[in-house]
Amino acid sequence: MRELRGRTGLSLAALSARTPYSKSSWERYLNGKKLPPRGAVEALCRLAGEPAGRLVALWELADAAWSRRAAPSKGAAPAASPVPPPRVPSVPAGPPSRPPLSRAVAAVAAGVCVGVLAVGVALVFRAGEERVGGPVRGAVPSSSAVTGCRGRACDGKDPQSMFCGGAGLVETPVERTASRGQHLQVRYGTVCGAAWGRLRNGRVGDRIEVSVPGSAPRSVRVRDRFDAEGYLVTPMAAARGPRGIRLCLYPAGGAAKECVPG
Template sequence: MARWAELPAGLDRRERQLVVQLRRLKDHSGLSLSALGARTGYSRSSWERYLSGRAPVPRAAVIGLAEACGVDPTRLLALHEVATEHRAADGHSTGTAQPVADTGPASRSWPGEHPEPPGPPAGRRRRAVAAALLVGAVALGFAVGLTTGLVAGSGTRAAAGPGRADGPDLVRPDGERWRRGAEHTCRVRRAEGLLHAGHSRERTAYLDINSSGWHVVEAQCLLRRHGVDPGAVDGLYGPVVQEAVRRFQAARRIPVDGVVGPDTWGELRR
């Protein structure tokens, strides 16, 4: 995994803490920026700005990232609130050259998405002290709970990545567990008008570089059934699989991004 670039030197410590935690969560999930954009409704370029500290992260994007990674957004939202209050108190956005927040797609709305007006000058010092204490407490809780949150509360939304516990993507419908390093047989059949290889019934999960498990095995088998060679059918989503997906997407005239999502699953199942 590529190392993150240094955050801007002028980025406020509250904003920095939020971005660091968002980066950490993204890395733990194994999702690429493209897959993250597809799952949250915010573009890859928007996430590049947010995670590089060049633009404030919208509240809805914080929620979207947490949901995409299968974790409770409460701690992240606490950090976001502290950073937002600091910007409001100072009367400008922190960071580099007055960045403007990307609000994402106009059709998407979230509860409580209304910025609060700046408070009176007399209350700034009290808010600053309270914010500093809150940042410390939230950061500590987030660091302790990040790994367990990814394991215990991950659900089934994200494809398996580094540090994931067993889930539906690692246990086949017949109960067999996926094992790294094993190759699998493809027996593709059509049932109720759709193609199935028997490894996964998935039709919506996002698969990208670093994904692994039975969902990937299923996609590899279906790619092979459509005449596109994904390499070894081993349940590991690497560059060879990504290139095979790109070729398949181009042949089916759907967006070519190398990510298996609902549209690509729909074509694979045909």
């Protein structure tokens, strides 16, 4: 969830302003101090433009684990009932009774499930994550990687929700900082076989457009300050390779466009 929040570009205060949950609640959720409610998970997915299905499924596993941990005595009582109470309760000579063990097992199981949730969430969002500077060093693109689309099927779709921009699945053939500070990146998904543009430090009203020979151009506009604070990506255009991809910035106010490559 921390990575997803980073992708939105929103501060804790901004998250609080756009959701029913307070700033302090978001701090506890994102730092793992408290299991977030399902509504918070769904709200964060909406803000990031991420399909909620996979994360909600992982949340349900963690919620079940927390529920078992919160009420361990229900499962412990039937196991302990057939055992008669000891006649001499002063110093027990045998191994510890079953209820404490059951509580310990429940706590460990809950911890494991929460750990699985954390790892699963990281994998889900790393699969769709947009990384600055292309693939992680040493990562090798795999043709067997699971993505939501390939080639022409990616036309007009979101690279994040299709998991085309994960580690080792994306290249940055060219990037440049525009004259007013907007940072432009051409992105190419090696497994998805599609290109898109990415904008950082945009201004409200800015528009970027990516064009690929043989595909319709795709564009996106900075609508508000939340778009301007984070990364903004265009829909994808099918591409056979990183060559020939062009990204243009149309600044707010009608200033001259700037393109990469120039």
